[in-house]
Amino acid sequence: MQTTQPAKPERLGVYVLADDLNRSEAFYSTLFGASPAVRTEVFAGYDVAGGLFAVVSRATFAPDAKLGGNAIPYIKVDDIEAAYQHVRTIAPDALKAPGVISEGPLSLFKFTDPDGNIIEYFSLNAPIDGL
Numbered sequence: 001m002q003t004t005q006p007a008k009p010e011r012l013g014v015y016v017l018a019d020d021l022n023r024s025e026a027f028y029s030t031l032f033g034a035s036p037a038v039r040t041e042v043f044a045g046y047d048v049a050g051g052l053f054a055v056v057s058r059a060t061f062a063p064d065a066k067l068g069g070n071a072i073p074y075i076k077v078d079d080i081e082a083a084y085q086h087v088r089t090i091a092p093d094a095l096k097a098p099g100v101i102s103e104g105p106l107s108l109f110k111f112t113d114p115d116g117n118i119i120e121y122f123s124l125n126a127p128i129d130g131l
Contacts, residue, residue: 013045013052014073016117017062023114024055030090048075055113068116080107080123087111087121 018024025044029035032053038045042057053073058065077083084100087109096110096118108122 011051013054014071015054015056015061016071016073016113016115016119017058017065017067018055018113018115018117019058019067020114021055021057027091027114028053028055031087058115068112068118072110072118072120074108074120074122077121077123080109080121083121083123084109 016024021042021044025036025039028044028046032046032048034046036044037047037052038054042060043054044056045052045054053075056062058067080100088095091111094111094113096112100107100109102125105124105126105128106122107125108120110118110120112118
C-alpha cells in the first residue's frame, strides 16, 4: 500500500460570493484601505494579514449558492474599538449589533458586506496561545 503525506499549507484563504463584484470591490477596498492584490473579471483578492481574502463572482464560482452566511470569516485586529468606528463610519447600516461584544478573552463585532455576507472582527482581551 502506498503512503501519502498531507499537503503542506502555504497560505490560508477564504472567499465570499458577490453578485456585483465592482460594488463589493469598492466596499472591501474601503474596508481594508487597500486595492486588491489580484483582480480579474470574476475575482478580487486582498492580502489580509498574510492570507488571501477574496470576493468572487457567484455566477461563475457558485451559481446555486445563496448569498450571505455561507462562511463567516473572522479577522483579528489589534484595536477592536478603532475597527468598529471605521466600519460604523463607512457602512453604519452593515453592523449586526450595536457595539462591540466582549465574551471572555475575545471582543468582537459582526457586519455585512453589500451582498449580505457576514464578516467578524475580533481582538483578544487576554493572551491565548497560538492567537
